[in-house]
Structure formats: structure tokens, C-alpha cells
Amino acid sequence: MTTHMSTTTDRFARTLGWVSLALGTAQLAATDAVTRLAGVDDSPAAKGVTRLVGGRELLHAGMLLGGRTPARWAWTRVAGDAIDLAVLGAALARRTGERRRRVTAATAAVAGITALDLLCAVRGAGPGRGPLRLHASITINRPREEVYRFWRDLENLPTFMAHLESVLEVGEGRSLWKARGPVTDLRWEAEIIDDRAGELIAWGSVRGATVTTGGRVAFTDGPGGRGTVVDVAMEYTVPGRALGAAFAKLLGEHPEQQVRDDLRRFKQVMETGEVVRSDASPEGTRALWQLRQRPAQPVGGRS
Structure with missing residues (x-):
């Protein structure tokens, strides 16, 4: 039973490795298209960040596809996902209109991938023991x-x-x-x-x-x-x-x-x-609320 579960989890991890390979290749080979799709093409730094993320994805792919026990490397993807969500959260707070909708869609996609990465990483670590x-x-x-x-x-x-x-x-x-x-x-x-x-x-x-x-x-x-x-x-x-x-x-x-x-x-x-x-954090300090905060805006400005 344990061996079968381990094999299934490793297959899952290798699938995520192919996902990393596809994402990394796209981010490096079609940087302009990726930044435009994600709604951040208006930022001078977006292309550089996208290429860095693409390089990181290729590194994930190498670990997940080349390792004998790939599931143990799934946590590296989870850590990368956390960084991506933080960056997208900051980008979302600074966009409006169509670009904001694109950033929201990109954030939802990354959140979905994060859930899969977490599932794989937790399975690879084995079940929790005791309370x-x-x-x-x-x-x-x-x-x-x-x-x-x-x-x-x-x-x-x-x-x-x-x-x-x-x-x-x-x-x-x-x-x-x-x-x-x-x-x-x-x-x-x-x-x-x-x-x-x-x-x-x-x-x-x-x-x-x-x-x-x-x-x-x-x-x-x-x-x-x-x-x-x-x-x-x-x-x-x-x-x-x-x-x-x-x-x-x-x-x-x-x-x-x-x-x-x-x-x-x-x-x-x-x-x-x-x-x-x-006043800056009326809802408390839960990280999820902090992620959704937007930059301060003037209340009834002066002329």
C-alpha cells in the first residue's frame, strides 16, 4: 500500500515537472506574450521578473523530472508559488480595468497550481503522525x-x-x-x-x-x-x-x-x-487579508 502510494505520488510530481517545463519555456521564449496575458506588460520590470520566474520553473522541472524521488522536491514549487502569489497580489493592488481582470485571472491560475503542488508535497511527506x-x-x-x-x-x-x-x-x-x-x-x-x-x-x-x-x-x-x-x-x-x-x-x-x-x-x-x-489594518493581521490590501488613497482630496 505504501509503495503504491509513493509511486503514484512520484508520478504526480513528474507531471508537475512537465508543467514547470512548459511554463518555464513559455516565460523565456514568449516573455512579451506572458506579461501581456498576465496584465503586467505596463511594468518596466515585468519582463525581467518573468524571465527569472521562467528560469526558476526550469530548475523545478530538472529536479522533478530528473530525481529518483521527485515528490520530495515538490516543496520547492510550493515555495515558488508563494513568491508568485505575493508578486501577483502586489500587481493586483496597482491595476484597474482590463489589466486588473487579467492579473486576477493569472492569480486564480497560480492559486490552482499551488493547491496541486501542496497536495503533491504533503503526499510526498507522508501522513501526519498524532495530533x-x-x-x-x-x-x-x-x-x-x-x-x-x-x-x-x-x-x-x-x-x-x-x-x-x-x-x-x-x-x-x-x-x-x-x-x-x-x-x-x-x-x-x-x-x-x-x-x-x-x-x-x-x-x-x-x-x-x-x-x-x-x-x-x-x-x-x-x-x-x-x-x-x-x-x-x-x-x-x-x-x-x-x-x-x-x-x-x-x-x-x-x-x-x-x-x-x-x-x-x-x-x-x-x-x-x-x-x-x-487604521491601516482594520481587519487584523491575517496574511490573506494583508494580501488583498490596496495602496492608501486620499479621502476627499483638496484642490
Whole structure:
């Protein structure tokens, strides 16, 4: 079974190698046509960048078509895709009209290729082993009982956990969770398995839930009795975890970073009553939102 899967993945990788060969050849032999098709022919630097990308694609082709285990080189294409998406995102922000439509189409095409490259790379790396374990802590300048009470009301969690859509408590320590995943939205039911007022909350998903998750958050007095140390430990396994985690990491939204960001927002909520965001980034710091930002424009200019 494993050998068959490896052979299939290597074939997949070689197919991507032929894709790289075709793309690289086109970008070097028909640079003008490629830049025009992508909507960036108005940029003096576009031809040079396109030729560099073409050379990189030929390098990918050499590794994927010439190696004995080509699937292991698929991550090089994923890294290249990340660069291409960033460049196209910047180009999209500076175009309007027909050129913007062409850049949008090129971005969609690269995103589709990225998904295939990720799938190949994850298959080549083999299945993930065990649950994903996360840990983070932070000190909050509020009394321990107050911090505990806010967290214990689980319906408060989406106010600072950016990936959560909602949490609905249904009684007897059980709750329904809905979250935004890197690939698809997720829903599951969880239950409180340990609850010590002012000290600890531990939870786990109920048997048969789509997401297998568990964790605990501990509340202790801060150094010198000032503030509260919030210590979070979690683990979970979701369908397609390997692909989802890889895609999330590519977008700058790795689960470990999410937990740290969530705790920073929790600190802001407890200490100031709201999540503080700058005018330049009103939606927060998720990488996907940052990619869609456009250059600042004057609001009602002066004559």
C-alpha cells in the first residue's frame, strides 16, 4: 500500500515537472506574450521578473523530472508559488480595468497550481503522525477570577479567537463550535471535562466529533501577585490536517501563531475592553487579508 502510494505520488510530481517545463519555456521564449496575458506588460520590470520566474520553473522541472524521488522536491514549487502569489497580489493592488481582470485571472491560475503542488508535497511527506500540539502563555493585568470568568463564558471566545465563528453553550457542560479552517469551515461539539473556579478549564470534543480536540487553560497569579498568567495547551486532529496545516502555514496563519495572536487579543479585551487594531489594518493581521490590501488613497482630496 505504501509503495503504491509513493509511486503514484512520484508520478504526480513528474507531471508537475512537465508543467514547470512548459511554463518555464513559455516565460523565456514568449516573455512579451506572458506579461501581456498576465496584465503586467505596463511594468518596466515585468519582463525581467518573468524571465527569472521562467528560469526558476526550469530548475523545478530538472529536479522533478530528473530525481529518483521527485515528490520530495515538490516543496520547492510550493515555495515558488508563494513568491508568485505575493508578486501577483502586489500587481493586483496597482491595476484597474482590463489589466486588473487579467492579473486576477493569472492569480486564480497560480492559486490552482499551488493547491496541486501542496497536495503533491504533503503526499510526498507522508501522513501526519498524532495530533497537532500547541502551547502558549501570556500575562494579563487583571485579577485571576475576572480573567477566569470571561474565558469560562465560552460564548466570549470568538471575540478574541479570530478563527472562531461562534460557540454556543447547550447545557451540561457541552457546547457547539464553528470555526474557519484554512481549507473549509469546521463544526464540532465539545464538553468541559474539568472546571476549577479561578484555576483551570479543561475540555475535549465529544466522541464522534468531526474535529478531535482537547486542551486546558490554567490561570495563576502573575509575578509578585500582579496580574494573571494564562497558560494554554491544546491538541487537535482534523480531516485533511496535513494539507490544511501546510496551506495555512503558506499564508502565514500557522496554528501556533494563531494561538499566540489569540492570546494577545485576549489580553487587549481584558485590559482595554476591545481588540486594538490600527487604521491601516482594520481587519487584523491575517496574511490573506494583508494580501488583498490596496495602496492608501486620499479621502476627499483638496484642490
